Amino acid sequence: MYGEQPLFGLLNRIGGAPVADHGPWPRYRMTRDGWLQLIAELEGSAWSLLGLWGEPKEVYAALREDMSGDIAVVSLDCPQGRYPSLSPVRPSANRLERAAHDLYGLTAERTTDPRPWLDHDAWGVRRPLSDRPGAPSPNPGPYTFLSVEGEGLHQIPVGPVHAGIIEPGHFRFTANGETVVRLEERLGYVHRGVEGLMRGKPIAEAARLAARISGDSTVAHSLAFARAVEAALDVRVPPRAVWLRALMAELERVANHLGDIGAICNDAAFAFMLAEMSQLREAVLRAADLCFGHRLMMDRVVPGGVAADLPERGPALLLDLCAELRRRFPPLVTIYDGKASLQDRTVGTGVVATGLVSRFGAGGPVGRASGRGLDARRNPGYAPYDDLEFEVPVLTEGDVNARVWIRIREVEQSIALIEQIAKRMPGLPRGLDGTTPLPLVPLAAGQGAREGMSLVESFRGEILTWVRIEADGTVGRCHPRDPSWFQWPLLEAAIEGNIVADFPLCNKSFNCSYAGHDL
Template sequence: MQHIIDDFKIAFPDMYNTYRPLHDTELYIDISAAQIKPFCHYILQKYNAALVSMYANDERSINGSYAIYYAFALRKQKMLVILKTLLSPEQASFPSITPEIHAAHLYEREIRDLFGLEPNGHPDKRSMIFHDRQNPHFYPLRKDSAVKTFHLSNSADQLSSEDFIRVRGEGVYEIPVGPVHAGIIEPGHFRFSVAGEPIINLEARLYFVHKGIEKLAEKMSITRALFLAERISGDESFANSFAYCLAVERAAGIKAPERAAYTRVVFAELERLTSHLGDLAGICIDVAYSFAAYQFRMMRGWCYLLAEELAHNRFLRNINKPGGIRDDFLKDKKSCILEYLTKTKKELAETVRIIKTNPLFIDRIENTGILSSTAAKDFNAVGPPGRASGQTFDLRKNLPYSNYDQLEFKIPRHRNGDVNCRMNVKIEECFSSIELILQVMEIMPAGQHFAEIGLIEPFTYAMGYCESPRGENMHWLMIGESNEIFRYKIRTPSFCNWPALCVAVKGNIVPDFPLINKSFNLSYAGNDL
């Protein structure tokens, strides 16, 4: 880490910044608002870094200011560099980096909606979370804002003022879809601009299920907030609790015992396997390939049965706790795990062979919904969508946690960026998850499954992260008095990948949108928070 600090001091010799290493993987640098753009540009150019999170914090009770944090992943160096700048309450604005770093555009709009801090120079002035129906001066994540004072207006004028980018030209028309959909799909509005058959533009209007999770977490104990983290998004329950617990443990300066760390790997890979099998079934059902869909759903059912056998919970909840896990869940379970995974692996191999030799199926998914490698990099597309478009990043390798660096596995990577590539990444990750679980069960150490966490020094903070089935999952915590949450920032992979989906559908026909959408399989709840 010292060589990174030395690089900054050489690049900015006249700037006297404070460098604060935290743990082995986090470096915090205090900068002024005027230094935001040069520092961000330097990190991107020097280290080919990615902006993996950006968030604000109301620190007026600590230092009299608002704070904005820019978290960059230096993946080759396997560390995070997090820039912090303070803004006076009177200033309440900061320079936008969106024109230079496209991945920042949603973060900056989120900060404007929730804190009232204006990103000067941001090209999009629309409200993102409250759909233009926000009380004019209500910013819920300010500490002096009470949630009970907030209400949405029913004014017809405001409801009709939602603004979409208009595509004009002869024969161009719009197709509005949602926010209410058939079945059990969560709400989201999609506005297609179409000329004939091809889609010219797509805008997704989300946040219909915004629950204020980050506000709800304030003043919760670190134990109670875990239950909130588990319920961010139902099919990512374990991943979110995993990242949350890692953040608490890093803030407390402890590590979970070895047995707990390896047990977490088993459940994380089981959740990945379950999720990917569901996605594969969804892709098949969207092209009316019912036989293959039922095969994948059958295998997913086996994974749910295994989860229930191991943890007594198909959503893999109530397993994690800050400091480790709640019980020794895998004791005497090796034969059970081997039985389920062996038959799943065999059935998966046969079903994959069948679908890959079906020319009609391959014709539907090849060259459909292409996300270029340039777009994937610009929007920081993460997880399978990123790795299907030539990106190689996976937190299990690039910022290893929970003993993943002690295990042997490869990261799948494809380049064409279409539905077929996203499907292939998930297929390969299914086999990889099975092998990782079996590998862990062979080397599972004996010992304790939990370490006590004492009183954490107030206003200590840390980043917890894990590779969820959908991709990078970043959770940042600042602990307040008496082990209560002062600030909890959640960034699930869907937040990064929704803009990538809107790019991937361009040039495709409207009937292919469900197929492309399913190949991304993004979470509304995980985005809207």
């Protein structure tokens, strides 16, 4: 059936060979000529790059045809450790290609930027995940930032160490007076070797690592890993567990959006909103703790099901939480909308064009504030969202104000989703304290290695996770791609032409993850 659809038809036509035991979407093994033809087709197409990752002698890419929704994974054997770069036609591939080079030694030919990305000359080894790791450079030179020429320009280096409790990242501003001409980011300071740590681990241990990729998205990353494993092993999750997962995901989404709205306002010198939103966020986290035994619900979503059920009083607690949010949140929205000093800072600041968002395949509030309305809960979609009523808010202004309003509307939608789930949860609670786990479906690895991929909507946007489960039931390979990979580059575009003082505001309106990006 795959051959009848546009993306699959093209891959068949250019010589892609379907690979067995890959779910839920097909994988095609390409020849080098087929890979080059695919690049040529991408030049003028509306296909999004969902992810790109490497292995010692193979490169993979996940693609989506945005009109039809077709999704496929393509791979290319790289016996010489080289492959034609996708970055000339999909700029979002560049940093992923650089990361694949740093980790696996794969070289992207004719790439738009060959500089190292994750490797800061601090590992004590080169290409740590390749078949032949190498010794580090004896005298590594400084990282080369892109040059900017022009009269009256000066540079402002910021980070990687910042004030307060915040992850490290370096930002190199080139400015003319107060106006930013270029921003260039240098990330990778919190690289923890997650992909290497997952290799050879039992599924349960790898799931704990997935839950810690980015702490504020622990439910979403756990869900993405679980769904990828379940796709690979063809595991069916109990209906109640499916709904509990969605409940946890929406609680996580509300908590993070409330925190972001307050933090954005605080960066515009309106601390009142931060205080109020922090109180609401705290109410959500306390409800999560009462319902699932952990404020962030870490390790509660596991492959095969969930590790904690709602207590008997859980639905009532959640409906009370939603009632409190419905009472206290709208007046704060009215204050935001009517505060002239806030609007002066957020309206027209940090604009990202719709075309640029589409070119990078960015989602979440960043994408939806600039007219790109994709949401993994709807496209490709997954249960139980096909049985729930919700809207995906989309704006086109693309500025800080639009990104705030997308968060506001998503909070409203998530409150409605939590109410629906609390009232319609299938099955009966199994424990009175929320700690009794649902029975997990046995995870049998089958006759050989099996592969699976998932797309899950986090509060930042789409998370892609791809796994290979070996015959012995261990994880042979896992690639988790956080939404931040496709959003960090757009922050560089958002600040261009704005003043330096507006960078914290733009940065917080994106709220990209350092840890989720650096892995």
